[in-house]
Amino acid sequence: xxxxxxxxxxxxxxxCRSPMAEAILxxxxxxxxxxxxxxxTASYHRGESPDNRTVSTLWKNGIKTEHKARQLKxxxxxxxxYLLCMDNNNLRxxxxxxxxxxxSKDIVDKKVKMFGEWKPKxxxxxxxxxxxxxxxxxxxxxxxxDQCSAFCKEFVSREGLL
Numbered sequence: 001x002x003x004x005x006x007x008x009x010x011x012x013x014x015x016c017r018s019p020m021a022e023a024i025l026x027x028x029x030x031x032x033x034x035x036x037x038x039x040x041t042a043s044y045h046r047g048e049s050p051d052n053r054t055v056s057t058l059w060k061n062g063i064k065t066e067h068k069a070r071q072l073k074x075x076x077x078x079x080x081x082y083l084l085c086m087d088n089n090n091l092r093x094x095x096x097x098x099x100x101x102x103x104s105k106d107i108v109d110k111k112v113k114m115f116g117e118w119k120p121k122x123x124x125x126x127x128x129x130x131x132x133x134x135x136x137x138x139x140x141x142x143x144x145x146d147q148c149s150a151f152c153k154e155f156v157s158r159e160g161l162l
Contacts, residue, residue: 005161006035008080009115010090014040014069016134016141017086019050021115021148023058023065028152034161038067039076041093045069051134057141061149074101077111084115084155086130115148118155126150 007025009018018038026036048069049055058065076083077098085091091114098108116128126147133140156162 004033004035005082005159006080007037007082007084007155008076009036009038009084009086010041010072010094011038011086011130012040012042012090012093012132013045013134014038014067014071015045015048015051016054016132017130017144017148019065019067019069020054020058020141020144021084021086021130021152022067023063024145024148025152025155027063028156029161032161035080037080039070039072041072041090041097043071046071051141053133053138053141057138057145061145072097074103077101077103077107081111083112085112086115087132088114088129115151115155118151118158120150120154123150 009021011018022036022038029036046069050065050067055065083094085094094112095108114128115130119126119128130144130147133144
């Protein structure tokens with residue numbers, strides 16, 4: 001196994017996509033020293049549990065979460081090796097926040113990535129953007145789960161985390 005890494009998943013409100021990806025990766029890496037967390041670029045849901053549909057989808061797949069939503073902090077740029085965002089709006093927001101906080105461009109370029117960069121090469125089922133299922137129904141959460149699972153598996157493989 002590689003040296004311990006820290007991974008932060010980031011979406012808008014931190015109640016759907018990013019806590020789902022966090023729970024999937026944490027479940028996959030359960031007996032390792034890697035750190036996995038998630039947050040949002042906005043503070044709408046700070047302190048809340050993930051959306052019930054996120055929790056239900058995870059539970060149906062044998063994964064639990066006890067996550068509480070939080071907003072991205074300046075210190076996250078220091079604490080995490082990877083800051084993985086779900087869509088282009090999140091990417092833009094993260095870069096804007098980093099610029100306001102004086103985080104160096106080198107750190108942002110090295111650590112902030114689209115989660116979709118780990119889309120499996122042989123998988124044409126999913127695009128690189130993880131769409132927000134919040135305004136959809138349970139099938140959108142299942143799609144989000146399947147996409148995050150595929151990306152997490154590819155991330156673990158390419159980054160040598162197991």
